[in-house]
Amino acid sequence: MEISAAGRFEVRITAADVGKRVSVRRLTGNGDTGEKFTDTVGVLTSWDDDGILTITRRDGGTVRIPESALVAAKVVPAAPARRRGPAATYRELARVASRGWRPVESERLGEWELRAAAGFTRRANSVLPLGDPGLPLDAALTAVRRWYGERGLPAYVQTATGAEGTQELLCAELERRGWLREVSAELWTGGLAPVADRAEGAGVLLSRVVGEDWLARYQRKGVSEVALRVLGGGPSVWFATVPGAGEDAPAAIGRLVVDGRWAGFAAVEVDPGLRRRGLATEVMAALARTALAEGASAAWLQVETDNAGARALYGRLGFAAHHTYHHYRAPGADGS
Numbered sequence: 577m578e579i580s581a582a583g584r585f586e587v588r589i590t591a592a593d594v595g596k597r598v599s600v601r602r603l604t605g606n607g608d609t610g611e612k613f614t615d616t617v618g619v620l621t622s623w624d625d626d627g628i629l630t631i632t633r634r635d636g637g638t639v640r641i642p643e644s645a646l647v648a649a650k651v652v653p654a655a656p657a658r659r660r661g662p663a664a665t666y667r668e669l670a671r672v673a674s675r676g677w678r679p680v681e682s683e684r685l686g687e688w689e690l691r692a693a694a695g696f697t698r699r700a701n702s703v704l705p706l707g708d709p710g711l712p713l714d715a716a717l718t719a720v721r722r723w724y725g726e727r728g729l730p731a732y733v734q735t736a737t738g739a740e741g742t743q744e745l746l747c748a749e750l751e752r753r754g755w756l757r758e759v760s761a762e763l764w765t766g767g768l769a770p771v772a773d774r775a776e777g778a779g780v781l782l783s784r785v786v787g788e789d790w791l792a793r794y795q796r797k798g799v800s801e802v803a804l805r806v807l808g809g810g811p812s813v814w815f816a817t818v819p820g821a822g823e824d825a826p827a828a829i830g831r832l833v834v835d836g837r838w839a840g841f842a843a844v845e846v847d848p849g850l851r852r853r854g855l856a857t858e859v860m861a862a863l864a865r866t867a868l869a870e871g872a873s874a875a876w877l878q879v880e881t882d883n884a885g886a887r888a889l890y891g892r893l894g895f896a897a898h899h900t901y902h903h904y905r906a907p908g909a910d911g912s
Contacts, residue, residue, distance in 0.1 A: 585648035591623040593651055595745055598631065600649040602641050613647060619737075619744035632747060634738035635881070635900050636760055654740040662765055662837075662874035666741040666899055667706055669763060669876060674704055676833035676840040678809035680802055683723065686710030690723050694802040698759060698903045702732035705746060713749060721906050730909035732758075739899035747902065754907035761880045766895035768839055768864045768875050774893060775854060777862030781817045790817050792825035793845055807843075811835040814866055816859045820847065830859040832867060839867035841877040844886075856889055 589598050597619050604614045618633040627643035679691035679700040687707025693700035701724075709716035717731075724731040733750060736742040751757070783790075786807050791799055799807070807813075810833035818828040827850050831843040841863065846855045864875070877895065879886050 587646045587649045589620065589649045589651060594620050594623055596620055596651050597654050598649060599652045600629075600631065600641065601647045602645040603647055604645070616641070617652065621744050621748035630748065632737060632744040636737040636747060636757070636902050638748075638751075662767060664765060664874070664898065666736055666739045669765070669898060670704060670706060670736065672835050672838045673699075673763065673840065673876065673878070675835055676810045677806060677842070680805050681727075685716060685719060685723075688716065688720075690720065692724070692727050692729060693806050694800065695729055696796075696800065696803040696806055698732050699734065700806050701729055702734040702903055704734055705743065714753075717753065717906070721909075724906075724909075731906035733904045734901060735904060736763075736899045736901040738897075742899055747904070750904045755904040756907065757902050758905050759880075759903045760900055761878050762897045762900050763876060763878050764890055764895040765874060765876050765898045766890070766893060768868050768873055770894040771860050771875060772864035772868055773861075775858045775861035777858055777865060779818055780858055780862035781819065782862065782866060783815045783817070784813065786815050787817070789819070789826055790815050790829050793817075793820075793827075793829045793847070794843060795845055807831065810840075812870060814863060816863050818855055818859060828855040828859050830856075830863055832863040834867045834870045834872050837871070837873050839864070839872040839875045841875060844877075851885075857893070860893065 585601065597617070599615065599617045601613050601615050604612045616631050616633070616639050618631040618639070620629060621632045621638070622630040629641045629643060631639045631641065633639065674689070677697070677699050679693040681692045683690045686709040688709045689704045689706070691700055691702060691704065695701055703720055711719065720733065721731045733755065735747050735750070737744050737747060786804065796803070812834040814832040816830040816832070817826045820827045825847065828846040829843060830841065833840045841860060844856050844859055867875070875895070877890065879890060
């Protein structure tokens with residue numbers, strides 16, 4: 577924390593620092609052993625007239641702190657230095673991830689992209705706001721709700737927190753307007769070569785086209801023609817299958833999109849009765865070698881925060897969290 581030359585803690589932030597990343601220490605109460613302090617690091621997203629600060633943490637969670645409880649505070653660099661994995665900006669990864677899971681219809685609203693795919697996944701049916709919509713926020717959100725309403729869809733906005741250039745301020749503005757955060761997940765990055773080296777990939781079949789056998793293992797059942805277009809869309813798409821016994825569904829599947837230096841893994845799924853046998857690693861290793869052959873060197877994937885098994889696997893393969901992303905639903909919209 578910030579300590580003066582005289583050895584005293586100092587508060588070196590003001591309301592003018594809203595939008596900046598800060599580190600604060602606050603007094604949280606008195607206990608038997610004396611004063612208790614809590615440290616918080618995140619983006620200062622508001623400082624209201626009542627002297628209440630709101631700080632958005634990396635995971636998108638918010639902390640409200642009375643100004644009177646501050647002991648020390650300072651502005652800190654926009655994002656912590658990454659210790660491993662390929663360097664990338666949030667905007668680069670957001671665009672790559674969007675190209676790897678394309679909607680069937682899209683429209684520009686300034687620097688926002690409105691995306692629709694008949695409701696198949698929130699990622700393909702949400703706004704990707706990577707800049708200025710060209711309208712005041714309330715007018716832009718009205719236009720968003722109208723666009724999705726014309727298609728019989730609830731309006732969603734996909735935002736991100738936790739990296740340089742992410743959208744903590746937009747998250748706060750959406751929440752103030754009653755938009756509801758429904759889903760949060762993380763985007764992780766890592767090197768491709770370590771994944772390719774982890775297994776032989778023996779027995780993994782690769783195809784450019786999604787087959788009925790692959791779909792039999794895919795977690796989303798009753799896949800429509802629109803869903804097939806989303807699954808098959810992207811710069812260079814591959815589907816991996818590990819055959820099962822007899823006519824059963826495959827033992828494991830996976831999907832990969834190669835886009836320049838990036839390769840994106842998705843839909844890595846294993847028969848529940850065959851887990852912890854290395855099949856997911858085999859699938860990813862086979863796909864990684866394919867991506868390396870096409871000139872990619874870095875990888876990304878998305879994982880939900882409560883998927884402990886997947887997070888442990890990806891950590892062993894050298895991946896680490898880059899940022900957290902969220903889907904906000906318009907108030908009153910049907911999110912079913």
